[in-house]
Amino acid sequence: MRYQYKHPEWFENMEIPDFNEMSGTILIYGAGLQGALAKFLFDKMKIDILGFCDSDQTRWGTLFMGKNIYSPRETKVQFPDAAILVTPYNHEPAYQFVKNTLGFDRVYTCASLFMEFDGTGFEELYHPDWYRQETLSFYIDRYMRKLANFYDGEKEKQKYALDIAVTERCTLRCKNCTSLMPYYKNPVDSDWNDVKVSLDKLLPYRNFEYITIEGGEIFLWQPLPLLLEYLAQCPTVESVYPITNGTILPNKDMLAALRHEKFTVRLSDYGEHSTKIEQLKRLLENHKIKYTVALQKWRRFSHMTKEPRTGKALQAVVDDCCKCYGKGVAYFQSGTLYRCPFQANIENLGILSKTFADSIDLMSDHGLDLQKRIDDYLMHPSITNVCQYCYGRGYTNEEVPVAEQLQTGEVAVMVRED
Numbered sequence: 001m002r003y004q005y006k007h008p009e010w011f012e013n014m015e016i017p018d019f020n021e022m023s024g025t026i027l028i029y030g031a032g033l034q035g036a037l038a039k040f041l042f043d044k045m046k047i048d049i050l051g052f053c054d055s056d057q058t059r060w061g062t063l064f065m066g067k068n069i070y071s072p073r074e075t076k077v078q079f080p081d082a083a084i085l086v087t088p089y090n091h092e093p094a095y096q097f098v099k100n101t102l103g104f105d106r107v108y109t110c111a112s113l114f115m116e117f118d119g120t121g122f123e124e125l126y127h128p129d130w131y132r133q134e135t136l137s138f139y140i141d142r143y144m145r146k147l148a149n150f151y152d153g154e155k156e157k158q159k160y161a162l163d164i165a166v167t168e169r170c171t172l173r174c175k176n177c178t179s180l181m182p183y184y185k186n187p188v189d190s191d192w193n194d195v196k197v198s199l200d201k202l203l204p205y206r207n208f209e210y211i212t213i214e215g216g217e218i219f220l221w222q223p224l225p226l227l228l229e230y231l232a233q234c235p236t237v238e239s240v241y242p243i244t245n246g247t248i249l250p251n252k253d254m255l256a257a258l259r260h261e262k263f264t265v266r267l268s269d270y271g272e273h274s275t276k277i278e279q280l281k282r283l284l285e286n287h288k289i290k291y292t293v294a295l296q297k298w299r300r301f302s303h304m305t306k307e308p309r310t311g312k313a314l315q316a317v318v319d320d321c322c323k324c325y326g327k328g329v330a331y332f333q334s335g336t337l338y339r340c341p342f343q344a345n346i347e348n349l350g351i352l353s354k355t356f357a358d359s360i361d362l363m364s365d366h367g368l369d370l371q372k373r374i375d376d377y378l379m380h381p382s383i384t385n386v387c388q389y390c391y392g393r394g395y396t397n398e399e400v401p402v403a404e405q406l407q408t409g410e411v412a413v414m415v416r417e418d
C-alpha cells in the first residue's frame with residue numbers, strides 16, 4: 001500500500017534529516033506502531049539502526065523488530081552521540097524528554113519519513129491481524145496531525161480534531177472502558193437537538209481534519225443518521241470515523257447515511273466479544289461503505305487515586321497518557337467540550353464535581369468571546385483537575401485483555417489503594 005499525507009503544506013517548516021548519512025548511528029525512541037514503521041522503512045532504505053529505546057521497563061532487554069530495546073538511561077550511557085528518532089504518539093513530551101532530560105543533541109521526528117511511503121509488506125511484518133490499509137492510514141494521519149502542530153503553531157487552526165460521544169448505552173461492559181460506560185446505572189442517549197445546538201457553535205468556525213463518533217455503542221443511538229447528514233454537509237469537516245464495537249448491525253437509515261465519501265466506519269475488533277463483526281463487514285461492503293478495523297491493545301485503566309497527585313508525578317502520568325489529547329483535539333459529550341473521555345465521564349457521573357476552567361459548556365454558553373475561548377481551549381491544553389486523580393491510560397501501564405467483560409453483578413472498581 002502507498003501512503004501520502006494529505007497536508008504536506010502544513011510542513012513547510014519541517015527539517016529534512018539525511019537518514020542515509022546517519023545509518024548505523026540511529027536509535028528509535030518508542031517501540032510501538034510508529035517505531036515499527038520507521039524501522040520497516042529504514043530497512044527498505046538499507047539504513048541500519050542501533051536499536052530501540054522505550055520507557056516501558058517490562059520491555060527492556062527484549063527484541064522488537066529484531067533489535068534490542070534499551071532503557072532511556074542505558075541508551076544515554078551506551079550511545080551518547082546517537083541520532084534519536086522520536087516516534088511516540090504523545091510526541092511533544094517524548095521529544096522534550098529525549099532532548100532536555102536525556103540531553104541528546106541530534107533529535108528528529110518522523111515527519112519527513114512518513115510524509116509519503118510504500119508500506120507494502122508492513123502489515124505482514126508487524127501484525128497481520130491488526131492492519132488494513134485504511135487502518136494504517138488512520139493511525140499515521142492522526143500522528144502526522146500531531147507533528148504538524150509541533151512544527152507550525154501558526155497554522156494551527158487548520159488542524160483540529162474532535163471525538164463526539166452520543167450515548168452512554170453500550171452492548172458491552174468492558175472492565176477497562178475509557179469512557180466508563182459500565183459505571184452508568186441509568187445510561188441515557190444524547191438529545192439530537194442539544195448535540196446540534198452545541199456543534200453549531202463549534203464546527204462552522206474552524207476546520208476539522210477528522211471527527212470520530214463514539215459511545216457507548218453508536219448503533220444504539222437512533223438519531224445517528226441526522227448527525228451523519230449534518231456532518232456530511234458541514235464544509236469545515238474533512239473526514240468522519242463512526243466507531244462501533246461489532247456487536248450490533250446498523251438499520252437501513254444508518255446504512256444509507258453512512259454511505260458518503262467523508263465517512264469510514266471504524267470496527268473495534270474485540271475478538272470473541274465482537275460477535276457480529278464479520279456480518280457487519282459484509283453488510284458494509286454490500287452497501288459500498290468504507291470501513292477500517294482498529295488496532296486493539298489495551299492498557300489498565302479506570303481507576304483513581306484517593307489523594308491528588310502534583311508536580312512531577314502528575315506530569316509523568318499526563319505525558320504517558322494516550323487519552324491526553326494535546327493541541328487541537330477535544331472530546332464532546334452532553335453539550336460540553338472536554339480534554340478527554342475520562343474527564344467527561346468522571347464529571348458526568350458526579351464522581352468529581354465539574355471544574356468550569358477545565359471544560360467549555362457549549363449548550364448554554366452564549367458569551368461574546370466564546371469562539372476565542374474555544375480556540376484557546378483547543379490550542380492550549382492544560383492538565384485538568386481530574387488528571388490529578390487519574391491513572392490515565394499510560395503506554396507503560398500493565399497490558400490487560402482486550403475488552404475484558406465484567407461478570408454479571410460485578411462492579412467496576414473506581415478507587416484502588418496505591
Ligand code: SF4
Pocket residue numbers: 170171172173174176177178179180181182215216217245403
Ligand atoms: S464497547 Fe466496551 S470500551 Fe467500548 S464503549 Fe462499550 S464498554 Fe466501553
Ligand code: SF4
Pocket residue numbers: 317318321322323324325339340341342343384386387388390391392393
Ligand atoms: S484525566 Fe488526564 S490523565 Fe486521565 S485519561 Fe484524561 S488526560 Fe489522561
